[in-house]
Amino acid sequence: QSDLVESGGGLVQPGGSLRLSCATSGHMLDYYTFAWFRQAPGKEREGVSCISSHGSFTKYEDSVKGRFAISRDNAKNMLYLQLDSLKPEDTATYYCAAKYTGYSAVCQFNDYHYWGQGTQVTVSS
Secondary structure, eight states: OOSEEEEOOEEEOTTOOEEEEEEEOTTSSTTEEEEEEEEOTTSOOEEEEEEOTTSSOEEEOGGGTTTEEEEEEGGGTEEEEEEOSOOGGGOEEEEEEEEEOSSOSSOOSSOOOEEOOOEEEEEOO
């Protein structure tokens, strides 16, 4: 069983919202950095958002700034990505990812070692 399991994807109209969830293993709590990536057909995988080990720092890819919000709930072993004002170009498979960093003050989109199976987000009228 994967350490990361995504859910919450689906079909939504432009301008709509979705909330993606990622259930994590209990050992990935305080000292893991998490991220969401996405991959559209025919395109390379790209980092969408990441969050530092204790949640104090977040980072977003330019095209999603102001529309997406990442959060984590260590008590529930969960990672979330709120997707608002969705556009057709947001259509992709979204992946949850994690890496051990110890305490991290910032986050980046490189060197993630744990991956979920992905959840499909389709934005279409």
